[in-house]
Amino acid sequence: MYTSCNQTDIIERYLCSELSTKEDTWFKNELKSNPDFAKEVLLHKDINKAILNLDIIDLRSKLKTIETNVINKRSFSKEFFHFKWQYIAFAASITLLVSFGLNFMSHSGLTNDEIYNMYYQSYDAEGLVRSGNSETNKNYSEALSYYNKKDYEQALILFNKILEEDYSNISVHLYSGIANMETYNYKKAIESFQLIIDHQNNLYTDQAEWYLAICNLKMYKNDLAIFMFEKIAQKDSIYKEQAKAILKKL
Numbered sequence: 001m002y003t004s005c006n007q008t009d010i011i012e013r014y015l016c017s018e019l020s021t022k023e024d025t026w027f028k029n030e031l032k033s034n035p036d037f038a039k040e041v042l043l044h045k046d047i048n049k050a051i052l053n054l055d056i057i058d059l060r061s062k063l064k065t066i067e068t069n070v071i072n073k074r075s076f077s078k079e080f081f082h083f084k085w086q087y088i089a090f091a092a093s094i095t096l097l098v099s100f101g102l103n104f105m106s107h108s109g110l111t112n113d114e115i116y117n118m119y120y121q122s123y124d125a126e127g128l129v130r131s132g133n134s135e136t137n138k139n140y141s142e143a144l145s146y147y148n149k150k151d152y153e154q155a156l157i158l159f160n161k162i163l164e165e166d167y168s169n170i171s172v173h174l175y176s177g178i179a180n181m182e183t184y185n186y187k188k189a190i191e192s193f194q195l196i197i198d199h200q201n202n203l204y205t206d207q208a209e210w211y212l213a214i215c216n217l218k219m220y221k222n223d224l225a226i227f228m229f230e231k232i233a234q235k236d237s238i239y240k241e242q243a244k245a246i247l248k249k250l
Contacts, residue, residue, distance in 0.1 A: 007037075015044060015045065028117050031114075041114070042109070045111075113218070116218045143158035153179075190212060190215050193209075194212060209231065209232055212228055213232060226250055229246050229250075
């Protein structure tokens with residue numbers, strides 16, 4: 001539990017990506033469960049964005065004043081042209097830095113990470129097992145137990161073991177993908193979700209498309225994320241409304 005003073009500090013450090021792993025976990029949980037806290041984070045984001053805009057305006061004004069003074073006081077000598085190119089290079093650098101920063105913000109002023117935290121939820125595991133290999137079924141049940149306890153690393157060990165024996169097990173690919181998301185291995189997660197989508201004839205296509213879109217959002221692959229969210233929004237998917245809501249924020 002943080003005081004108002006500490007809360008302001010942790011929000012600012014979150015926006016600067018300076019939180020420890022423990023603080024980051026607390027922050028994300030609080031963002032999901034506490035609407036007032038989420039509003040406070042958005043307010044800080046808006047304030048920082050406004051300050052950035054004011055700083056840019058002020059910088060442009062100062063640079064313009066410097067250029068005008070130089071033009072008034074100096075002839076078009078080699079010295080002036082040297083300064084002029086320094087000015088252009090400096091101004092271009094500032095523009096690139098600002099553009100780079102804004103690329104990490106959506107139209108709503110939220111970063112991809114903030115949108116991700118608002119909408120990502122782990123998929124609830126089902127206890128269904130296939131008939132046949134009793135050892136595989138034992139591993140599957142044990143893997144789901146670890147998964148439900150949020151011990152995703154142990155769950156992944158068993159999921160991978162199952163896939164070595166039965167690579168066609170689509171549900172394991174789904175849970176493996178989500179477990180990889182939970183352990184920040186988004187590229188590996190994308191492989192699992194894409195495999196499910198390419199398979200087509202299964203019960204997990206909606207889930208795979210949703211988590212694939214979410215992964216791309218997290219990785220700041222906005223073109224791919226938007227493509228997937230638009231695809232989800234246009235079909236009768238269980239994630240249709242959530243996809244529409246995210247598209248409005250991007």
